[in-house]
Amino acid sequence: MRKQMLEELGLLPRWERRSLSSSVQHVAEPEVSEQPILPSQAATASAIVPQPPLNEAVIAKMSWQNLQEIVSTCQQCALAAERTQTVFGVGDREADVFLVGEGPGSEEDRQGEPFVGPAGKLLDAMLASIELRRGQGVYIANIVKCxxxxxxxxxxxxxxxxxxxxxxxxxxxxxxxxxxLGGVAAANLLQNDVSVGKLRQRLHDYEGTPLVVTYHPAYLLRAPSEKRKSWDDLRLIRRLIASTP
Known part of the structure; x- marks a missing residue:
């Protein structure tokens, strides 16, 4: 099973196992650039039903049910006008690992679940390669819900x-x-425009929680030569899970 997973990732030939106890080091190397991290395109102007601004203090106290309900009817931006449905998130609500992607694609918009297309299949294989799986110890969401x-x-x-x-x-x-997962998620969580290539293989902090950056599965489908680096990132994730109390 593990061999099949690694074959899907394109990692089986010539990979070398490293000690899980080794320290994390960042080695500068040329990177294949992802698409721009922070978009500059103008948002599509669409008519939406106006809503009062979000009360962050109220949302910060919401239960899962209330939060999901308010997201499902959100009209706070122009994306609401063209969605089929919101894509709230999926997985273990007591997960050790929280994966953050960019936003729903067409299939996610149709099914209401993140990462269900080709990139989702690759993500599942990536998780399985380090003995994780969707819904068990893992929660998945995106920067935007539409x-x-x-x-x-x-x-x-x-x-x-x-x-x-x-x-x-x-x-x-x-x-x-x-x-x-990818530049958009990293840019919005870390509030910078540093490339994924420079952020990966380092431990960052998001409001007191350790954070690591790796390539988005959709990017790996476009640039399969980068899967080797993604495998290094997955091994880092595995080490951090094992060592974090």
Missing amino acids: RPPQNRNPQPEEARVCLTYLRRQLALVKPRLIVA
């Missing part, structure tokens, strides 16, 4: 609204480790 048109990057204002919801999800789950 699909951006043409799968563009979320606009800053769209992300700002949804980060209020995501922050509450993180507080409810209380993960031991956050994993930012």
